[in-house]
Amino acid sequence: MATIRITRNWSLLWVPALFTVITLALAWAYLSSVEAHRYATPDDTAFIRPLCYILTALAPLVLLTCFERAEEGSPTRPEVTSGSVVVILAVAGAPIAILVLGFLPAAAIGGFALGFLLSGRSVMPGIIGGGISLLIVLGLFYGILDLDLPLWPGL
Amino acid sequence: MMSESSIVVEGLGLLWHWQIPLLIVAGLAFGLLVGAVPGLTAALGLAIALPFTLTMDQVPALILLTAIYTGSLTGGGITAILMNAPGTPGAVVTAIDGYAMTKAGRYNQALGLQIAASVIGGCAGYVALFFLVQPLSDFAVRFGPAEMLALTLLVIVTVGALDDAHFVRVVYAGILGLLIATIGTSISTGIPRGTMGVRALEDGIPAVLSVIGLFAIPELIALGGRSRIVMIGETPKTNLATLFSGVREALRFRGTLAQGSVIGVLIGILPAAGATMASLLSYATARRRANPEEAFGHGAPRGVVAAETANNATEAGAMAILLAIGIPGGAATAVILGGFILHGLVPGPRLFVDNGPEIYALIFGNIVQMFVVGVLAIGFASIVAHVVKVPSAILVPVLLVTIGCGAFSLRGQVVDIAVIYGFGLLGHFFRQYKFAATSLMIGLFLGGRLDAEIVRFKILYGDNLWAAASRPITAVLLCAAAVILAVGYFKGRNTNSQ
Numbered sequence: 110m111a112t113i114r115i116t117r118n119w120s121l122l123w124v125p126a127l128f129t130v131i132t133l134a135l136a137w138a139y140l141s142s143v144e145a146h147r148y149a150t151p152d153d154t155a156f157i158r159p160l161c162y163i164l165t166a167l168a169p170l171v172l173l174t175c176f177e178r179a180e181e182g183s184p185t186r187p188e189v190t191s192g193s194v195v196v197i198l199a200v201a202g203a204p205i206a207i208l209v210l211g212f213l214p215a216a217a218i219g220g221f222a223l224g225f226l227l228s229g230r231s232v233m234p235g236i237i238g239g240g241i242s243l244l245i246v247l248g249l250f251y252g253i254l255d256l257d258l259p260l261w262p263g264l
Numbered sequence: 265m266m267s268e269s270s271i272v273v274e275g276l277g278l279l280w281h282w283q284i285p286l287l288i289v290a291g292l293a294f295g296l297l298v299g300a301v302p303g304l305t306a307a308l309g310l311a312i313a314l315p316f317t318l319t320m321d322q323v324p325a326l327i328l329l330t331a332i333y334t335g336s337l338t339g340g341g342i343t344a345i346l347m348n349a350p351g352t353p354g355a356v357v358t359a360i361d362g363y364a365m366t367k368a369g370r371y372n373q374a375l376g377l378q379i380a381a382s383v384i385g386g387c388a389g390y391v392a393l394f395f396l397v398q399p400l401s402d403f404a405v406r407f408g409p410a411e412m413l414a415l416t417l418l419v420i421v422t423v424g425a426l427d428d429a430h431f432v433r434v435v436y437a438g439i440l441g442l443l444i445a446t447i448g449t450s451i452s453t454g455i456p457r458g459t460m461g462v463r464a465l466e467d468g469i470p471a472v473l474s475v476i477g478l479f480a481i482p483e484l485i486a487l488g489g490r491s492r493i494v495m496i497g498e499t500p501k502t503n504l505a506t507l508f509s510g511v512r513e514a515l516r517f518r519g520t521l522a523q524g525s526v527i528g529v530l531i532g533i534l535p536a537a538g539a540t541m542a543s544l545l546s547y548a549t550a551r552r553r554a555n556p557e558e559a560f561g562h563g564a565p566r567g568v569v570a571a572e573t574a575n576n577a578t579e580a581g582a583m584a585i586l587l588a589i590g591i592p593g594g595a596a597t598a599v600i601l602g603g604f605i606l607h608g609l610v611p612g613p614r615l616f617v618d619n620g621p622e623i624y625a626l627i628f629g630n631i632v633q634m635f636v637v638g639v640l641a642i643g644f645a646s647i648v649a650h651v652v653k654v655p656s657a658i659l660v661p662v663l664l665v666t667i668g669c670g671a672f673s674l675r676g677q678v679v680d681i682a683v684i685y686g687f688g689l690l691g692h693f694f695r696q697y698k699f700a701a702t703s704l705m706i707g708l709f710l711g712g713r714l715d716a717e718i719v720r721f722k723i724l725y726g727d728n729l730w731a732a733a734s735r736p737i738t739a740v741l742l743c744a745a746a747v748i749l750a751v752g753y754f755k756g757r758n759t760n761s762q
Contacts, residue, residue: 125697157717171432203681224657256315
């Protein structure tokens with residue numbers, strides 16, 4: 110499997126830094142939304158407020174570690190392979206695919222596509238991957254476990 | 265009020281069901297498979313099995329889940345010995361002397377040692393748990409809101425201290441987990457918080473699904489980068505006579521077995537410390553006390569015994585703290601905790617009072633499992649090599665679909681699929697950039713309960729923090745957290761500067 114190396118150290122800086130900033134912004138947005146309908150007693154922000162304060166206090170220290178790590182070089186450099194990227198995209202797209210296509214087509218098409226791409230574009234693993242995925246949805250969960258899965262779109 | 269002995273007898277009676285032996289064998293076989301295959305973890309195996317327990321009664325469901333956990337701990341050592349490919353992190357230490365024995369052609373003896381040590385370590389751990397149940401529950405009853413808050417802080421900073429190079433990130437992740445866990449309808453006011461208008465989130469973000477996503481999906485992403493699970497050549501063949509000689513040899517190391525069991529149980533109690541630390545500590549202690557002729561690191565049988573005994577004894581330690589206080593020690597115990605909650609058992613001080621027979625049934629069931637896993641592992645060792653040859657191109661899509669269907673099956677909501685896959689991506693990010701997923705997981709599990717405890721705390725003490733902090737247990741826990749926080753932070757800074 111081909112390996113795409115992220116060779117620039119700044120990826121170690123900006124990705125976790127961005128994560129820290131986004132989570133902090135979301136935490137404060139969350140706190141202010143709770144504040145909007147705050148009752149005097151009991152206080153809904155009693156737990157959320159200190160957590161936001163602690164996150165805010167920790168954020169500069171986390172950002173500091175981002176700079177330290179960015180200087181470290183290769184030992185902590187994340188390694189991304191094309192196979193991993195394919196799985197990441199599949200994971201990210203799966204909920205939308207299930208919502209739009211339903212469980213059955215999403216499992217069959219997704220299983221085939223993943224098997225096909227992960228095997229280096231070989232059709233047989235794709236067919237096996239898609240086929241077994243289909244069997245799991247239809248046979249195991251819908252059939253044996255009697256789960257009310259939305260098999261088709263709109264169901 | 266039932267007497268202690270009648271609760272124990274009632275617990276034994278709950279095991280008298282035709283399903284139990286079948287579930288033990290099925291769970292152990294699946295666990296051995298999951299544990300033996302590098303890249304598949306106990307948490308992933310448990311996540312796959314969890315939806316199948318929904319239609320079961322409490323005890324059979326929990327027996328199945330714990331059987332998978334037990335099997336995975338034992339299975340990890342098999343591939344560690346035969347292929348130098350530890351199936352679980354706890355089996356890494358087993359590979360040191362185990363694989364050295366394989367290279368010297370003594371793999372059957374090594375397997376015998378490993379299986380015997382696993383069985384003895386696991387059994388010793390559960391026997392200890394049997395005697396610890398009552399004192400633990402008596403102690404846990406003293407925990408009020410202030411103690412729970414202090415304990416949670418202690419757990420989060422302990423997790424951070426165990427990962428000293430990334431201390432601040434670990435604590436940040438833990439606090440974030442606590443915050444995410446408060447999303448949903450407020451217990452105190454009944455108003456939805458942080459749901460962004462999504463009605464399905466009014467019940468909160470299910471912790472068990474988040475944890476499965478956090479730990480299982482990143483394994484699959486990593487697996488996608490490899491064409492096969494393990495690249496192996498010729499597989500050694502098993503010989504039962506030599507294997508049993510290894511079993512007998514393991515029984516000669518009584519001191520090492522006892523020491524490994526004690527270390528395993530004690531380390532297992534610590535959240536996030538887990539099997540790797542226990543087996544490493546047990547191995548290091550055995551090595552320090554061994555004769556120089558034993559050649560530790562070059563195929564010493566005592567080394568395999570020391571590592572494996574502690575590895576399997578951690579299970580009981582982890583279960584002890586899970587049952588008594590409801591804190592999962594790792595991803596696998598977090599999914600088991602999810603199983604408890606799904607089946608109406610809420611771990612914590614009241615668990616032993618309300619569900620004593622079920623807990624004793626679980627303990628006895630696990631002691632039985634330890635003997636069955638020994639027998640299964642002997643037959644299983646020869647077929648493991650064939651399983652690890654399955655191409656990732658087939659395994660990854662099949663497991664992704666299974667996890668997605670499993671997520672939907674728990675509450676029947678499509679939003680849960682987004683939750684599990686979303687947390688999966690977050691878990692991958694955490695793994696890549698050294699934010700501890702374990703810390704986030706503990707926050708996710710404890711946040712909701714702490715939120716409720718804070719309301720009780722405010723009602724009891726108002727804004728008088730000193731009244732809470734001066735309670736003896738709270739004071740000790742807070743002091744311990746402060747010390748670990750200071751030591752961990754400065755140790756982390758030193759590690760980074762080096």
